[in-house]
Amino acid sequence: MSQQEVTQQPVWTQLPEHVEIRDNHHLYIADCDTVALADTYGTPLIVYDEQLLRQTIQSFHQAFQRLQVPYQISYASKAFCTIAMCQLVYEEGCGIDVVSGGELYTALTSGVPASAIHLHGNNKTSEEIRYAVESGIGAIIVDNFYELALLQEIAAEKQKNVNILLRISPGVEAHTHEYIATGGQDSKFGFDLASEQAREAIVQLSDMPNLICTGLHAHIGSQIFDAEGFAVSVERLAALYAYGCERGLPFQVLNVGGGFGIRYTDEDAPPVAQTIEGIVAAARAAFAQYGLILPTIWIEPGRSIAGPAGVTLYRVGSQKRIPDTRNYLAVDGGMTDNPRLALYGAKYHAVYANRADAPAQDTWSVAGKCCESGDMLIWDAPLPNPQPGDVLAVFATGAYNYSMASHYNRIAKPAVVFARAGQAQVVVERETWADLLRQDRPLQR
Structure with a gap:
C-alpha cells in the first residue's frame, strides 16, 4: 500500500456503530472515555459495552x-x-x-x-x-x-x-x-x-x-x-x-x-x-x-454475543522500521491476552483511542511483548505513526480473548470492565505478579 493510498483511507470510516469519537478526538464506548479508562484501570484492559x-x-x-x-x-x-x-x-x-x-x-x-x-x-x-x-x-x-x-x-x-x-x-x-x-x-x-x-x-x-x-x-x-x-x-x-x-x-x-x-x-x-x-x-x-x-x-x-461488545486497550511501546520491509509497533499485551492471530490468522481493526479520528500515515504491524516471533496481533494495519503514550484500541475482542489468556512469560492477565451509561464497573480484577505465584511451592530442604 502506497503512502497516498494509506492517507486516502481514514481509520475512523471503519469504526463499529457502537463506539464514537468526540470533540476531544478520544474514542468513547458507552459514554466512557477509553483513554480515561486506560489511565484509571491500566492496560491491557478489555472493555465491554454492557x-x-x-x-x-x-x-x-x-x-x-x-x-x-x-x-x-x-x-x-x-x-x-x-x-x-x-x-x-x-x-x-x-x-x-x-x-x-x-x-x-x-x-x-x-x-x-x-x-x-x-x-x-x-x-x-x-x-x-x-x-x-x-x-x-x-x-x-x-x-x-x-x-x-x-x-x-x-x-x-x-x-x-x-x-x-x-x-x-x-x-x-x-x-x-x-x-x-x-x-x-x-x-x-x-x-x-x-x-x-x-x-x-x-x-x-x-x-x-x-x-x-x-x-x-x-x-x-x-x-x-x-x-x-x-x-x-x-x-x-x-x-x-x-x-x-x-x-x-x-x-x-x-x-x-x-x-x-x-x-x-x-x-x-x-x-x-x-x-x-x-x-x-x-x-x-x-x-x-x-x-x-x-x-x-x-x-x-x-x-456473536460477546465478540462485538469487547474492545481491548493497549499502551503503545517500542517501534521499529525496517526499510522496504515492514514497520512494527509493540504493545503491552499480545498473545497472552489474544492468541487468535497465532492460532488461526484472525484479523482485527484498530485505532488510537487518544486520537481516533487521525488519518492513517503508514502501515504498522502490531506486535505483542512475548518472546515469540509469532506474537502478533495485527499485520499491516493502516494507522497514524505511533507516538509515546498512544492507547491502541483493538475492536471485536470480546470472545475467545480473555477466555484463552495465558501466563506465558509469566505475564499477568488483564482486567475486564463493563461500561454502561458513562460508568465503568470492574468485573475481573487485574492479576498481580503475586497472583502468578499463588500455586507455586518452594523446594523443601
Whole structure:
C-alpha cells in the first residue's frame, strides 16, 4: 500500500456503530472515555459495552419471535465466562452452555439455576459428570459411546434421571477455518452420522433407563455468515430425529449449535436475522417431510454475543522500521491476552483511542511483548505513526480473548470492565505478579 493510498483511507470510516469519537478526538464506548479508562484501570484492559451485550441477545430473541417458533437461546460461555457475564446473559433470557467443571462452577456461582445450564465436551471427566448430575443441570450433551455408558452408570448410581441430547457429527463443513470446523465427518466431536454411529447410539439408549434423550445437537463450525450449512445439517438431523421418534425416544429439541459470524474487519458482514430465518425455514420443510411437529429450536451463540461488545486497550511501546520491509509497533499485551492471530490468522481493526479520528500515515504491524516471533496481533494495519503514550484500541475482542489468556512469560492477565451509561464497573480484577505465584511451592530442604 502506497503512502497516498494509506492517507486516502481514514481509520475512523471503519469504526463499529457502537463506539464514537468526540470533540476531544478520544474514542468513547458507552459514554466512557477509553483513554480515561486506560489511565484509571491500566492496560491491557478489555472493555465491554454492557448495553450492546444485552441488545445483541434481544436481537436473537426478536428474530425467533417474529417467526413464531418455539426456541431457546443458550449462551456458549466458552467465548467469555465470568460471573458477571453469566449473570447478564441469564437476565436476558438465555440458558448457559458450559464445557468444563470450571465453567459449570462459574455459572452456578453466578446464581444461574442449574436447570438453565447444559454441559458440553468431547471428554467430560467422571468428576465433571458427577458434578453435573448432582447439581441437577438442565441437560448433558453426550458426545460419544464412552460417555454414554459412563453417564448411565453415574446416573444409576445417583438414582437420578438425566436429560440428554446426542451430539451428532453431520458431515457438514461450513465456511470456516479448518481449526474451528467441528461438523465434518473427520472431527473429534459427536456421533458420526455417515457411519451409522448416531443410529447405534439411539439403539443403545433403549438399555439406558436413566438417560432421557430429548433431542439432537450439531455444531458445524464458527464465523458462519449464511444459513446454507445449517440447512444441510438440519435436513440430515431431521431424518435421524424421525428414526429416534420411531424408536420411541421423547424427542422435543433440535439444537443447531452456534457459530454465527461477527464483524472483525470490513470484509465481514454478518446477517444474523437472515441466518435464523434460513435455519427455521429449513427445519419447517424438513420436519414437515417426515410428518413431525416442529421441535424447539435451540441455538448456542457465544462469539456473536460477546465478540462485538469487547474492545481491548493497549499502551503503545517500542517501534521499529525496517526499510522496504515492514514497520512494527509493540504493545503491552499480545498473545497472552489474544492468541487468535497465532492460532488461526484472525484479523482485527484498530485505532488510537487518544486520537481516533487521525488519518492513517503508514502501515504498522502490531506486535505483542512475548518472546515469540509469532506474537502478533495485527499485520499491516493502516494507522497514524505511533507516538509515546498512544492507547491502541483493538475492536471485536470480546470472545475467545480473555477466555484463552495465558501466563506465558509469566505475564499477568488483564482486567475486564463493563461500561454502561458513562460508568465503568470492574468485573475481573487485574492479576498481580503475586497472583502468578499463588500455586507455586518452594523446594523443601
